Amino acid sequence: MLAECCLCPRHCGVNRLIGESGKCRTTSQVMVSSYGPHFGEEAPLVGRHGSGTIFFTFCNLRCIFCQNYSISQLGEGSVVGSEELAKMMLSLQAKGCHNINLVSPTHVVPYILEALELATNDGLYLPLVYNTGGYDSVETLELLDGVVDIYMPDMKYSDEKTAEQLSGIKGYPQVNQAAVKEMHRQVGDLQLDESGVAQRGLLVRHLVLPNRLAGTGEVVRFLAQEVSTNTYLNIMAQYRPCYKAFDIPQLARPLNRQEFSEAIDLAHQHGLSRLDKAPNSLLLKLISG
Numbered sequence: 001m002l003a004e005c006c007l008c009p010r011h012c013g014v015n016r017l018i019g020e021s022g023k024c025r026t027t028s029q030v031m032v033s034s035y036g037p038h039f040g041e042e043a044p045l046v047g048r049h050g051s052g053t054i055f056f057t058f059c060n061l062r063c064i065f066c067q068n069y070s071i072s073q074l075g076e077g078s079v080v081g082s083e084e085l086a087k088m089m090l091s092l093q094a095k096g097c098h099n100i101n102l103v104s105p106t107h108v109v110p111y112i113l114e115a116l117e118l119a120t121n122d123g124l125y126l127p128l129v130y131n132t133g134g135y136d137s138v139e140t141l142e143l144l145d146g147v148v149d150i151y152m153p154d155m156k157y158s159d160e161k162t163a164e165q166l167s168g169i170k171g172y173p174q175v176n177q178a179a180v181k182e183m184h185r186q187v188g189d190l191q192l193d194e195s196g197v198a199q200r201g202l203l204v205r206h207l208v209l210p211n212r213l214a215g216t217g218e219v220v221r222f223l224a225q226e227v228s229t230n231t232y233l234n235i236m237a238q239y240r241p242c243y244k245a246f247d248i249p250q251l252a253r254p255l256n257r258q259e260f261s262e263a264i265d266l267a268h269q270h271g272l273s274r275l276d277k278a279p280n281s282l283l284l285k286l287i288s289g
């Protein structure tokens, strides 16, 4: 797949094995910007000891409002080999993290698999979280069947043109919905252990954008009617304009309380009741009225 890269639905066709790169700007060298226990993720991932995040440099999306743009777009990070990546996973496990949380993994799947083989041989047993922007191909996801325990995709947009304008991608809604269905087929609804820590399943993130740009109504309809009303969904209120968002007048302000409440109401109206609550109640206090 890397020889004529078709790892993600962009299908760039470049030979990454000889150093070519496509839209994700990644060759055969994987870069990581940081790794460590993270306490800002959803409660079922954080538990008491944190989620063991590994932030991969670059991304197959080009979101103009990306809050991590220095990593995803500007390439902040260092090259790591498979052995080093495996050691990172094992060190997160040794620190007591509840999972290995692979952030922006889509464009580096083969290298993750290579590192996992080394890490599992040396005793890695934690659940794996595939934390993605949601522009994933079913073919690549099928390679992860039985490997990934928790899928955490974004569902960013319901409208194709908005996705093209704001993230520079074609066909996002269709690709994203097919990917989420495949993820749910593999792992089902999110399952927690007796202390509320996620073990397996699907956890969907949806960042509400100002002026209804994220198309929340269709996202929650799809999840309720075509995936499961028991889907664990984090409707996120923390949108703030950054990077190039100021170039788009509709994106040039934070979300307001009414927009966020409308998104929550839509989810409830469609019968989705497993909504991530704690961070949002905090955020509701923070966003403007």
Ligand code: SF4
Pocket: 005, 006, 007, 008, 009, 010, 011, 012, 013, 014, 021, 022, 023, 024, 025, 026, 060, 106, 107, 108
């Ligand atoms: S992983 Fe990168 S090079 Fe491969 S198809 Fe996607 S954007 Fe293109």
